[in-house]
Amino acid sequence: MANNEARGAISASTIQRLYRAFMGARAALGLALLATQSLAGLMGARPTGWVALLALVYGVQTVLAWLLPRWFGGGEAPPKDRAGLSARQFLVSIGADFVLFTGLQLQDPGGPYGALFFMPALMAGALLPRLRALGCAALPSLMLLTLSGWAVISERDGALRISQAGLLGCGLFVVTLLSNEIASRLAREERAARGSLEYARQQADLNRLVIEEMEEGVLVADRRGLVRTANPAARALLAEGAALRSGAFRLDTTPAWKPLLRAIEKAFGGEQWPESGRDLLLEFGRGKQRSLRVRMRFTQRPVDGDDLCVLFLEDNRMLEARNRQEKLAAMGRVSAGIAHEIRNPLTAIAQANALMAEDLADDPRLEPLTRMVTSNVERLKRLVDDVMEVAPGIAPVSLTLAVAPLVREYCADWALTQRLPEGDASPLRIEIWRDGLLVSFEPEHLRRVLINLLDNGLRHARPGPGALRVQVAESDEWVRLSVFSRAEAIPPEVERHLFEPFFSTRSRGSGLGLYICRELCERYGARISYHRHAAPSGGPADAEANEFRVLLPRPVTPAGVLASIPSAGPDTLFPDTELHER
Secondary structure, three states: OHHHHHHHOOOHHHHHHHHHHHHHHHHHHHHHHHHHHHHHHHOOOOOOHHHHHHHHHHHHHHHHHHHOHHHHOOOOOOOOOOOOOOHHHHHHHHHHHHHHHHHHHHHOOOOHHHHHHHHHHHHHHHHOOHHHHHHHHHHHHHHHHHHHHHHHHOOOOOHHHHHHHHHHHHHHHHHHHHHHHHHHHHHHHHHHHHHHHHHHHHHHHHHHHHHHHOOOEEEEEEOOOEEEEEOHHHHHHHOOOOOOOOOOEEHHHOHHHHHHHHHHHHHHOOOOOOOOOEEEEEEEEOOEEEEEEEEEEEOOOOOOOOOEEEEEEEEHHHHHHHHHHHHHHHHHHHHHHHHHHHHHHHHHHHHHHHHHHHHOOOOOOOHHHHHHHHHHHHHHHHHHHHHHHOOOOOOOOOEEEEHHHHHHHHHHHHHHHHOOOOHHHOOEEEEEOOOOOEEEEOHHHHHHHHHHHHHHHHHHOOOOOOOEEEEEEEEOOEEEEEEEEOOOOOOHHHHOOOOOOOOOOOOOOOOOHHHHHHHHHHHOOOEEEEEEEOOOOOOOHHHOEEEEEEEEEOOOOOOOOOEOOOOOOHHHHOOOOOOEOO
């Protein structure tokens, strides 16, 4: 029961408002009581001295309690552990009413002062829990019945007074219950309203967070071009090289925004705007342009206000990039399927060519033809392997690797395959800054990345010793694997397409080498990037180098190296080719 009462209690602010309202009603009742006493005295029915004194005390107390609420607990908050009035407020209001009204009833048992108890009963029912309110109704009821019973014992006319006291007591209970039920209903409605308001506030915060985090720009503007609100993405799209301040702004203040303003005016003027939107070109001056795809939605016309237009802005460059990525993904799936179908007939061609080469070994005229077939079959096999390597749907399996010995081994194998010169004449140098560095990767894929970068670096490097340099070092939370090549800088028009598939500057290149490196790195959480290093001040011009940098992730825990090769010096790793290390 106590828990139900606590749950049904109204808030402290509502209690204080009701308390002040009841205090005003008590002041009006006190003044009315003084007025009736004065009027009765003028009409010849002079009240007794105690009745007049009690009426005067009640009138003064109610008026002062209403006019000076701070002195009588009007601003005092109820205790947090229970609902209702504080003890001071109860004594000043309901307690004072019980005492003074009981005094009036005792001084004039036949007077109409019993009806005054409806005021404290009503106040108790509205501001106190139900059990306490019923207790406040029971006290005056018992007092009235006691006085009526005393009248019967005193052989006065007590029968009528007992029935009147009973009816009055029943009325007090009914008024208390009704006022308490109304207060409980008010508490439920207030709680529901607070919940709805909190839910609406949460929804507004959530909507604002979603809109602010959207990559698509959102503007809310009226027909005069006043932008009421805009998310950060929209402000970034409308500002070229400068930060657009928060707050409302007008579209007619900047010449670059005039196309948006004209589009809004035409849309409000009745021109049909396509559902998929239109492209608008914003001219920022000095040759700077931005093409936007603009979609519009309109709010319903408010009763007193202006129509609002919601504009969704998206950079066409981002749209093209997204479409290109989708096409590349679809093309990758198709290419993987085609590569899988090509692999079997390609193997058959290679086997048939090998048999033909054995049968025609005595005919020197056909030997170049068989070598040509073999070369092109191997080239197609590499292309098929490249396509299958980056096929979607392959789940990566990361291992904890000791990177230094693996790099030494892969470089040794590659140097032997490429038949590089030995000793100081070798174009390859290795720099291991610290042994024992661990990375999270797959060893065969790490080999593929490094070999692709070495092939690409050797292809474009200037001839000479030390033209190609492999470096392993620490870089914050990463392990950096860099391949430097002394070569001409990559042109900007080529650099922006470096890691795109099927882009190559060679006529016989597949354009998949760097693309495969990027895909394999992303598969294991690594990063690959290109950097140009200029020659140091006063140094030789051929010190300029291109760097392809791979940032390899470290393992979560270094315990338990699953795949590693023991560290070895250059003599054991490269028996035929001596590579320099630092």
